[in-house]
Amino acid sequence: MAELRVENLHVSVQGKEILRGVNLTMNEGETIALVGPNGHGKSTLLFAIMGHPNYVVTEGSITLDGKDVLSLSVDERSRLGLFLAMQSPSEIPGVNSADFLKAAMNARREKPIPLYAFFSSLQKAYREMGIPFEMSNRNLNEGFSGGEKKKNEILQLKLLEPRFALLDEIDSGLDVDAIGVVSNAIKEEQKKGRGFLVISHYARLYDLIEPSRVAVMVNGRIAVEGGPELAKKIDTQGYEWIKTELGIEIEKEKASVTSIGVCGVKEAIKK
Ligand SMILES: Nc1ncnc2c1ncn2[C@@H]1O[C@H](COP(=O)(O)OP(=O)(O)OP(=O)(O)O)[C@@H](O)[C@H]1O
Ligand SMILES: [Mg+2]
Numbered sequence: 001m002a003e004l005r006v007e008n009l010h011v012s013v014q015g016k017e018i019l020r021g022v023n024l025t026m027n028e029g030e031t032i033a034l035v036g037p038n039g040h041g042k043s044t045l046l047f048a049i050m051g052h053p054n055y056v057v058t059e060g061s062i063t064l065d066g067k068d069v070l071s072l073s074v075d076e077r078s079r080l081g082l083f084l085a086m087q088s089p090s091e092i093p094g095v096n097s098a099d100f101l102k103a104a105m106n107a108r109r110e111k112p113i114p115l116y117a118f119f120s121s122l123q124k125a126y127r128e129m130g131i132p133f134e135m136s137n138r139n140l141n142e143g144f145s146g147g148e149k150k151k152n153e154i155l156q157l158k159l160l161e162p163r164f165a166l167l168d169e170i171d172s173g174l175d176v177d178a179i180g181v182v183s184n185a186i187k188e189e190q191k192k193g194r195g196f197l198v199i200s201h202y203a204r205l206y207d208l209i210e211p212s213r214v215a216v217m218v219n220g221r222i223a224v225e226g227g228p229e230l231a232k233k234i235d236t237q238g239y240e241w242i243k244t245e246l247g248i249e250i251e252k253e254k255a256s257v258t259s260i261g262v263c264g265v266k267e268a269i270k271k
Pocket of ligand 1: 013036037039041042044045
C-alpha cells in the first residue's frame with residue numbers, strides 16, 4: 001500500500017518559519033482531516049507537499065513510497081500521484097478549461113487520449129459534478145463563482161485520478177446542495193482507494209466524508225492526532241482545550257479567531 005510520509009518538516013515563507021517540525025503519515029485509501037486555527041500552517045503544509053516555489057523546505061523530508069518528493073518538480077509530483085485542490089484556485093485567463101484538462105490527462109499517458117474517449121469522460125465528469133458542460137469552453141476559473149471554482153477542482157481530481165488528494169477548504173463557498181455533490185464525489189473517489197488529506201473548518205464536511213483520523217495543527221506542528229471525535233470536540237469547544245489539556249499555548253498573532261463550526265464561532269463571540 002502506498003504511503004505518503006512527512007517527517008520533521010520545516011518550511012519558511014518569505015524568510016519566516018511557518019512549519020516547525022511536522023510529522024504526518026497517510027496511507028493510500030485513508031482520509032485524514034487536518035484542522036487548526038487560522039494562520040497556523042495548514043495550507044502551507046499542502047503547498048509544501050505539492051512544491052509551491054514560495055514555500056521553502058529548510059529541514060525534514062516528504063516521501064511517497066520511499067521516493068523523495070522534495071527533489072521533484074510540481075509536474076513530476078503530480079504525475080507521481082499527488083493532487084492539490086487549492087483554498088483559492090487561481091484564474092488562468094487565456095487557458096481554455098477543456099484544453100487544460102486534456103493536456104493534464106495526456107501528461108499522464110504514453111499516447112494522447114483519443115478525442116472521443118476524452119469528450120465522453122469530460123461530459124461524464126461535468127454531469128457528475130453538476131457543472132454545465134458549456135463551462136468546459138470557458139477559460140480556467142476565469143469569472144467562475146467561488147462555488148464553481150471549488151467544484152471545478154473536484155472535477156479535475158476525477159479526471160486526473162491521483163493516489164493522494166490534498167483538499168484545502170474544498171467546502172468553503174459551497175451552497176448546501178453543492179456540498180452534497182462534492183462530498184458524494186469524494187466518497188466515490190475514496191472507494192477507488194485514493195488517500196485524502198482534507199482541511200476544513202466545519203464538522204459538517206467531515207460528517208459526510210468520514211475521515212478515519214483527525215490531525216490538529218497548532219503553531220506549525222501537529223499538536224495532537226485522534227479519531228473523528230476530535231473534529232466534534234473542536235466543533236463544540238473550539239481550540240482553548242489545547243492549552244488547558246495539552247499545555248500548548250496557541251500563538252495569538254496567528255489565531256485571531258476560533259473558526260471551526262457554528263458552536264465554535266458562538267464560543268469565540270462570547271469571549
Ligand atoms: N506568501 C506569504 N507571505 C507571507 N506570509 C505568508 C505567505 N503565505 C503564508 N504566509 C503566512 O503563513 C502563516 C500560515 O498560513 P497558512 O495559509 O498556512 O495558514 P492556514 O492554517 O491554512 O490558515 P487558514 O485556516 O486561515 O486558511 C500565516 O501567518 C500566513 O500569513
Ligand atoms: Mg489555509
